[in-house]
Amino acid sequence: MSAARKKHNTEDYLRMYKQMVRIRAFEDKANQLYLSAKMPGLTHMYSGQEAVAVGICEALTDEDRITSTHRGHGHCVAKGANFREMFCELLGKEEGYCRGKGGSMHIADQANGNLGANAIVGGSMGIATGAALSAKRLGKDFVTVCFFGDGATAQGLWYEVMNMAALWKLPVIYACENNGYSEYTKTDEIAAGSLVKRAEAFGIEAFQVDGQDVLAVNELTSRLAGRCRKGEGPFFIELDTYRYHGHHVGDINRDYYRTKEEEAEWKDIRDPITNFGKSLIDQKMFTAEELVAIDNDIAADAEAAVDYALKAPYPDGSEVDMHVFAGVDHALDYLRGAR
């Protein structure tokens, strides 16, 4: 552990640990909800990638914005969301962050600067860059982080907005979570050349970092966020990581596109939570027992939130045409010309 890392105090480390465990706990419950047919639709698990979301979001303020993806629960938790409102959203309940209208693929704790998960791969790249333009134009201090996967780098939109971000020096960080796959296809088969070079070709400073090392991610992001605030953005980070589950919860038989050995290796040797926990113990910041207690508390929280959400009411049918337009109670009346 480098000298720089030592500057982090115990509290920071504890919060990072907890946030990673909270993501894992959330996903375990979400998966169970799916397997027990209690969750409507499908969902994409973030487990394995926790150090990315937490390392980055812990370097941000509440005012800083993020845009998230179809695999967005981790970002949502890391940016400060509560379990209750998240599970309620996952189950389509009224108390969900989006009043049940968004579900897993649009989940976001908007009040904490999460501009939304997005079901269009790459769909949030413009939004993130626009948020950064907004910050610059309005003279606000916030930085925006745009999360996306390796697969999303194939979307032309990225190049368009990188160009503008670079031309106008916008405070945006493009964070590519390279988990090696887009759906059932290996990254190598769908990405020519080098991702880092693609960003550099636009004159954007680019970095590669171990996405399983929460401190490394956190330090880099802190540094870049600070530089963004000084007008030195934009930046690109490629984070090497891995998703433990299938592409979505229903993707159970994965042998045809990746081996059990590969999965085991990442889980056994590179797990971000286990490794970070070990280092905390090694450094005698916490005992193994303390961490287990933390894990258990969080698991209990998740359990309670799930119970709550399962019992929570669905939105009333009358909500169906609410929120179509801001400032309009019910869209159908409005569309018929009622003034």
Place this chain on the structure above:
Amino acid sequence: MSAARKKHNTEDYLRMYKQMVRIRAFEDKANQLYLSAKMPGLTHMYSGQEAVAVGICEALTDEDRITSTHRGHGHCVAKGANFREMFCELLGKEEGYCRGKGGSMHIADQANGNLGANAIVGGSMGIATGAALSAKRLGKDFVTVCFFGDGATAQGLWYEVMNMAALWKLPVIYACENNGYSEYTKTDEIAAGSLVKRAEAFGIEAFQVDGQDVLAVNELTSRLAGRCRKGEGPFFIELDTYRYHGHHVGDINRDYYRTKEEEAEWKDIRDPITNFGKSLIDQKMFTAEELVAIDNDIAADAEAAVDYALKAPYPDGSEVDMHVFAGVDHALDYLRGAR
């Protein structure tokens, strides 16, 4: 003049010279048609960029394909089109290459492998790459050249298709005519980083060449087309060039975005036709008189073609709903359910 260049024989040189002069003559007439209000709509002049279209197209076979742009007359002439059908098209006459349905922005001598000018900036990048995929899949030998401007590099589509072209080693050459401007905006203001590096980031071999030197363009293209046929594509070429006229024929007062001195410099010092003509005379391949005679012949051809086109008939009104669907005589009957 290098040894390699000497290998070209007189005939080749003459054809290149003639083709450049033909483009210039065509554009002069088109401009006159506009100024005398005889041409419907607007048009974008190619004058100044002749060495690009001719250098490239003279390296291609009739089977090879090109895709063209809104500034497409040059590509069309260079790929082998006749003045008559071109002027007829410009004037919306039945004998035009597109039976008057396309006009300046969609002009193409389809039989010679021109897949069309395109009024959507960047719109033909997919088409060109798809043509290359087609060649590869069908086991055909043809190469496709995708012409586009510097401004078009801001379209995300390019990055998407470069990625696939690189992954699948497609026989396509992306030819960026960098004339320094997109409409009324300097390239520097809308392009961050480096165009060449953008292509290289996808693992694509990239080249920069003087777009005013027809032989340099021709040699490079010949070499790359040959390599494409051997499965070594795709390639990217950035060609430095200049448009003499405004963005379109109506763009007369250009002072607010570029200086008269800049225009004069390109015209006086770097004109592709004058310079190539001089070198032909210097090498004693042709006399000045011979070249003047050629110029005059071509001017007369253009004049005659304009006269012809002005007198040619418009398509009959009944053509308006023809060619909407292949295999359907009249779309309106068909859409009403007539079988």
Place this chain on the structure above:
Amino acid sequence: MTREITLSKAVNEAIAEEMRRDPTIFLLGEDVAEAGTPFKVLSGLVEEFGTERIIDTPISEPGFMGMAVGAAMTGSRPIVDLMFGDFLYLVMDQLCNQAAKTHYMSGGKLKVPLVLRTNMGATRRSAAQHSQSLQAIVAHIPGLKVAMPSSAYEAKGLLKTAIRDDNPVVIFEDKLMYQDKAPVPEEEYLIPFGQANIKREGRDVTLVATSSMVQVAEEAAETLAREGISAEVIDPRTIVPLDEQTIIDSVRKTSRAIVIDEGHQSYGVTAEIAARISEKAFYHLDAPVIRMGAMDVPVPFSPALEDLTVPTSEGVAENARRICRGELVHAA
């Protein structure tokens, strides 16, 4: 010989048969090869045709759509697999500015024989960006043909016709019907475009329904039959071209019509069909044509809300009863 197969299998067979027949056909899209698409519709094709003809693409919808246009212009007959109909927005330029207009703009010189296969349909709890039924916006663009199969039988016959067509064809499969079975002949058959199918004859009211709404209409017709109301169910099968005559003839007979489509109601498919009926069967109509589209709201995730947004057989039956009783029913 006829057996029952799923819609998914029907699509798969159509593609396989056509690819065997014509080596210029290839298919491209995301996760179409080994994975056979997330819906497993294409399973097995890569094994037979190889990765040269069943091509996995990066997540570049505009890119591969554009490439299909170029391939179609140069002797290939590409089939594009667009994983969700909601991604149509991403390919609109290549589809509507390029594919749809090339034949016309070239004065008939260049052809674009391609098929864009995509899907539609809500109630899968997939929220607003994975549930849309966008047939209306495609149907509005001259130069595109648009097919909406209502069962495995139509899915196979229409897709084979689409693949052989020399024009760009967009075909919408309802993703909720992939596992639905229907009788499909073993022998080769094609279903011509622009020929509506009278799924059920009736006297009192005409139900014009597209895609899975045909099932909804048939269920309603079943219920209504028990109550003594005789409903005719018509499946246009293609909305471009639209077989106006069959629809108009039916309404002239029944004097009443309900049009059902899963796209949003306003400025949607029901508007066009209702407008044509109102115009051309004007003197035969006993009541206004009733339109039943999806509610004009983005598709909500919550099951409690989502189910309210799509037409149901009970809704259709109730509207039919009211119209047959002579009550004036305004569209929702």
Place this chain on the structure above:
Amino acid sequence: MTREITLSKAVNEAIAEEMRRDPTIFLLGEDVAEAGTPFKVLSGLVEEFGTERIIDTPISEPGFMGMAVGAAMTGSRPIVDLMFGDFLYLVMDQLCNQAAKTHYMSGGKLKVPLVLRTNMGATRRSAAQHSQSLQAIVAHIPGLKVAMPSSAYEAKGLLKTAIRDDNPVVIFEDKLMYQDKAPVPEEEYLIPFGQANIKREGRDVTLVATSSMVQVAEEAAETLAREGISAEVIDPRTIVPLDEQTIIDSVRKTSRAIVIDEGHQSYGVTAEIAARISEKAFYHLDAPVIRMGAMDVPVPFSPALEDLTVPTSEGVAENARRICRGELVHAA
């Protein structure tokens, strides 16, 4: 005080006034600053507001449209300048999957107050990719409001309302009308959405017309008046929301209706309006509603062909005569 100004100037004034009032507004698009757009609509704005607020973008329509969405979600009120309506296809994903749905998907938490200004209109000899009138496809998407100004007066009042609206609004200016003058008050005014304007009162037939088709309808009405036919001309001004009531009330009075819009006819705006009239004025209609949209063909370049594709005042007048004479007129 009222003076005559061009539609172009009206748009310019609306933007300038709103930008002076609200510093969170900025405008972005291609060649909008020094060049003031190819149509010179924005001339002078960059001089007043600087390049920080009048922002020249690269040719990246999806990119800057997406950026506008993100900016709108974070306290800015962007105005997007889309040089030609035909480029809508390029921004559909950001407009329809993102901007239109964000407020709903977030359960009302995130707002997207943005204006997309673009244009429409054929007969400029600009061929198939620079002449489309694509209002119908945007109007079909829940979450978007759609305005279609018919003169300088509407252009200013509707645009100011659009800029203050907390939702994404798409506004279509007819590019052939930029130099047309109309009386516009010096004083500030706004035109509320969803309020149709009765441009001319009449008894015999209702002409519902959008954008420049209002002029076409008024010309026809003028001609008809000389022949003793009294036509009422209605300009909906916004097609989402649509002021159904004013239209229906008019048709209940006149018993006849012609709907005119420059978008393609099939699956277009005329279908929706005709369907609503046919439904809600059913018992008052003496004849089928006549629809006059642009011909269902890509817009041809040749003047000899292009002029055949759009509705004309002679065409409207002729249809009105026939419908008033009691002849049944089928839509073309």
